[in-house]
Amino acid sequence: MKKIIWPMLFLVFFSCARNDFDQALKQQSLPIDFEGLFTLKSFSPGPFILIGESIENKGLIKINVRPIPNDSTLDKELKKQIVRIASQFQFSMAPYPGQLTQAINCGKRFQPRIIKENKISIIKAFANKRLALSICQSDEFSYDLITAYFLDAKSNQLISVEIYQSNLNSSKWSYGILSKYFNEYQSVSLDQYESLFKIENYK
Numbered sequence: 001m002k003k004i005i006w007p008m009l010f011l012v013f014f015s016c017a018r019n020d021f022d023q024a025l026k027q028q029s030l031p032i033d034f035e036g037l038f039t040l041k042s043f044s045p046g047p048f049i050l051i052g053e054s055i056e057n058k059g060l061i062k063i064n065v066r067p068i069p070n071d072s073t074l075d076k077e078l079k080k081q082i083v084r085i086a087s088q089f090q091f092s093m094a095p096y097p098g099q100l101t102q103a104i105n106c107g108k109r110f111q112p113r114i115i116k117e118n119k120i121s122i123i124k125a126f127a128n129k130r131l132a133l134s135i136c137q138s139d140e141f142s143y144d145l146i147t148a149y150f151l152d153a154k155s156n157q158l159i160s161v162e163i164y165q166s167n168l169n170s171s172k173w174s175y176g177i178l179s180k181y182f183n184e185y186q187s188v189s190l191d192q193y194e195s196l197f198k199i200e201n202y203k
Contacts, residue, residue, distance in 0.1 A: 021052045028065055029155055032181055058173050059143065059165035060131075068151070068158045077158055078149060078188065085112060085123060085147065086196040088133040110141075112197055114190050118179045121190040123147040123197075124171075127164055141167060146174050150185035159185060 020040040025032050028048050038052030038061055048065040068074045089111055112125035112133075126141035127133055133145070143164040150159040161182065163174040 021050070024050050025063075028157075030065070030152070030159070031184075034181060037177075059163060061177065062160075062162040062164070064160040064162075066158050066160075068156050074151070074158060074188075079193070081149075081160060082123070082190070082193045082196060085125065085133065086193075089125075089197075114194050114197060117175045120148055120175075120178050120182075120187045122175075122178070123190065126167070131164060143167060144171055144174070146171065146178075148178050148182070149188040149190070150182050151188055152185055158188075 019036075020043075021038045022034060022036070024040065024043050025034075027045070028050075034052075037055060039055055041051040041053045041060065043050050048063075050063045052061045052063075054060070066077060068077065110126060112123055115122050115124055123146065125133055125145045125147070127143045127145045128140055129142045131143070144167050145162060145164050147160070147162045150161065151157075152159060159182070161178065163177055165171065165174045
């Protein structure tokens with residue numbers, strides 16, 4: 001009898017976790033139905049931050065929603081978030097024993113960059129197991145990270161979407177998530193921020 005009960009309990013818990021993820025979105029008045037694709041990992045109602053884990057173990061998704069009452073607030077919030085990403089990859093001085101110091105940065109291969117996929121502006125970068133940015137060696141990063149921003153004009157909200165996908169898998173899964181589930185929202189263009197990600201501008 002126990003052999004039957006435990007699998008049933010697991011399925012009930014698993015189903016509830018999936019429902020909790022979708023339910024959290026509804027609380028924020030976001031009509032996005034992920035069709036049970038993610039289970040709830042963590043949730044904060046204010047500011048709204050939702051993290052889900054793929055049921056197929058392909059990666060994580062982080063959704064952050066902030067109210068944007070006007071264009072000025074949108075510009076300020078976008079710039080703050082994008083500068084935070086770019087600043088993680090700027091030059092720094094690495095201390096060593098004695099008087100020797102060496103300037104380090106992540107090099108061209110590992111620099112974040114802005115690309116467009118299916119008309120969606122995306123910041124592509126790398127992160128480690130702790131989801132931290134500024135990873136400078138291929139043996140240190142575990143996730144390909146893509147970040148996109150969408151505007152919900154009806155409720156005046158900025159939706160920030162971060163998808164962390166194992167670097168062993170193709171990025172097509174991440175791009176597909178954005179195209180399929182956020183197609184009702186306006187993709188925010190990031191063209192004006194491209195200069196922030198050019199290595200020659202790092203000081």
